[in-house]
Amino acid sequence: QICILCWNLGKQVQQARCSGLPYCLSPVHVMNVAYWFLLAPMVALDRSISMKRVQKWAPWTVVLRIWQAGYTVFRDLGTDSFFLCSPSGPMLLTCDVHLVKQVLTRAHDFHAPVDVLGLYNIYGPTLAASEGEQWRLYRRITTPFFNQKTYGKVWKESLDKAERLCAQWSHGNDDARVADVKEQLMSKLNLRVIAKIFYDQELPYDAENAMKDAAPPGHALTFSEAINAVLSQLATVFSVPKWLLARSPFESHKKACQGFVEWQQYMVEMRNSVQSRLESAKQKEEPYFLESLVIASDTASSRDGIRPLTEAEVLGNMFFYVMAGFDTTSTTLSFVFLLLALYPSVQTQLQQELDRVLGPRATCTWDANKDVPDLLNGYLGAVISETLRLYHPVSWYARKAVRDTTVTTASGATCRIPNDTIIMIDVAAIGRHPGYWSPSTTPGDDTSIEQSPARDFNPARWLDPTDKAAAFPFSAGHRMCPGKRFAEVEMCAILARVFSQFSLRLEANPADVLEAEGPTGHGKAWLEQRSRERATEALYEGMGFGHGIYPKMHVPFRIVPRTKAG
Numbered sequence: 001q002i003c004i005l006c007w008n009l010g011k012q013v014q015q016a017r018c019s020g021l022p023y024c025l026s027p028v029h030v031m032n033v034a035y036w037f038l039l040a041p042m043v044a045l046d047r048s049i050s051m052k053r054v055q056k057w058a059p060w061t062v063v064l065r066i067w068q069a070g071y072t073v074f075r076d077l078g079t080d081s082f083f084l085c086s087p088s089g090p091m092l093l094t095c096d097v098h099l100v101k102q103v104l105t106r107a108h109d110f111h112a113p114v115d116v117l118g119l120y121n122i123y124g125p126t127l128a129a130s131e132g133e134q135w136r137l138y139r140r141i142t143t144p145f146f147n148q149k150t151y152g153k154v155w156k157e158s159l160d161k162a163e164r165l166c167a168q169w170s171h172g173n174d175d176a177r178v179a180d181v182k183e184q185l186m187s188k189l190n191l192r193v194i195a196k197i198f199y200d201q202e203l204p205y206d207a208e209n210a211m212k213d214a215a216p217p218g219h220a221l222t223f224s225e226a227i228n229a230v231l232s233q234l235a236t237v238f239s240v241p242k243w244l245l246a247r248s249p250f251e252s253h254k255k256a257c258q259g260f261v262e263w264q265q266y267m268v269e270m271r272n273s274v275q276s277r278l279e280s281a282k283q284k285e286e287p288y289f290l291e292s293l294v295i296a297s298d299t300a301s302s303r304d305g306i307r308p309l310t311e312a313e314v315l316g317n318m319f320f321y322v323m324a325g326f327d328t329t330s331t332t333l334s335f336v337f338l339l340l341a342l343y344p345s346v347q348t349q350l351q352q353e354l355d356r357v358l359g360p361r362a363t364c365t366w367d368a369n370k371d372v373p374d375l376l377n378g379y380l381g382a383v384i385s386e387t388l389r390l391y392h393p394v395s396w397y398a399r400k401a402v403r404d405t406t407v408t409t410a411s412g413a414t415c416r417i418p419n420d421t422i423i424m425i426d427v428a429a430i431g432r433h434p435g436y437w438s439p440s441t442t443p444g445d446d447t448s449i450e451q452s453p454a455r456d457f458n459p460a461r462w463l464d465p466t467d468k469a470a471a472f473p474f475s476a477g478h479r480m481c482p483g484k485r486f487a488e489v490e491m492c493a494i495l496a497r498v499f500s501q502f503s504l505r506l507e508a509n510p511a512d513v514l515e516a517e518g519p520t521g522h523g524k525a526w527l528e529q530r531s532r533e534r535a536t537e538a539l540y541e542g543m544g545f546g547h548g549i550y551p552k553m554h555v556p557f558r559i560v561p562r563t564k565a566g
């Protein structure tokens, strides 16, 4: 076995040498389960060993900490693309936008790595983990749903859900303190929007907390608890048999299993209710998302040449679309909130823009067709783009070469890509590449705060057209994200509604308050500076990793009426 591994590794190295690009060795491959299970200990190791030292002896560890490494690994190796040769196959890690665009647009040479994306198939086949005819079928069924009419509904529903939240903040003071922005606010707000638009489900409101939902009869977990339990343990749910999970002594495993079962129950109930409704009211003119899937699974109404979806395909895609739409958007919005709390001057500029575009008009008159383009093309859109540049929820995504081929690099060199190479598109490095983005802060030493991308947050750069060339946060080519406009409209509505009435203020750490007020008497300015430093640090050191990044270390802030913000 060892001989085979060494022989394989030797072959990879030989091929990498012929490619014309630099190479490093890696004991793990992203397609191996070992990779996923090594992730946690390696991230922990990163904290105890200086990252700089780890980089020197093992560039392969970048695969395990891609967001934190950002551009540094490419800088240290002096290249924008390099091979990572592992006994299980070659990987090409790249932040060369010129090369990436070829990979994303050459559908015959590069496919989605469906074997690793099979992780998403826990309820049945999904769009993400399919290629060819099967992928085209799923896209053909679901794409018509992404249209102007749906975006109008997304706008209306997002404003409506944000309105309830704002009403709650207007009334009580204690609810306006946010410790965990993703968990407390954005996941819940976003799930309400998605549930309504995709499934026509209005999640029941808890009488006291506009962000809490209640479990309906027959369910032990609420809608949001069930999906979150599955998503937070996706790799475990995928790799461990359910009977074993249910008997595991670990509470987290039991919870994952319960979430898996409950979410399936929710999906089956929704599917059944749509099915019986459609049977009685034939011929739906403009079906919403779930109706499209159910209609496509009906053998009687399936059209010429289109095979009906199986039940597993309906459930698989119901799950995947919610996952794709829910987690990415709520993570992005969470980072927008945190960065705005860190930069009061950006908040002020955003609010001035909202005043200019929306004026004193009542929310019900805000118009999806006119106001959304104005806002997204202006400063609000710039805030979203800058957040996605530095805190993109998906740090990397991949393609697989399906034949021996060549690509050209930004410097014009031709390089050979062997069949089966996994091309890892390093979104985190592209967003922090000094050649693509002019720095807005002075480059400093390697202290952790200096490394925080939050320091470089400068939405105004998006108002300058020269700075946009390396931005494709929703990917490009035929597999580009179909939810781009959906996400943009939703984020626009939520940000416009909240920031037209409220501001965010960082909460000081209690220990800092004591110090500021104590005998040394550092004072208010020191306290504010200290809170900003803590937030900046949390926005680098405090990152959690699931199937993307999320803010794990909490940065508490308070929501205050705009007029009172100082």
Ligand code: HEM
Binding pocket: 112, 127, 128, 320, 321, 324, 325, 326, 328, 329, 332, 388, 393, 394, 397, 398, 473, 474, 475, 476, 478, 479, 480, 481, 482, 483, 484, 486, 487
């Ligand atoms: C800020 C929010 C979002 C970001 C940053 C984002 C980004 C991405 C990226 C980078 C991809 C990978 C494409 C590739 O492999 O080339 C993707 C795929 C996908 N996204 Fe999004 N997305 C977001 C929101 C949404 C929403 C709201 C939906 C649905 C309503 C959605 C549905 C999908 C689907 C279905 C795919 C798979 C497409 C395919 O494989 O054909 N996304 N997204």
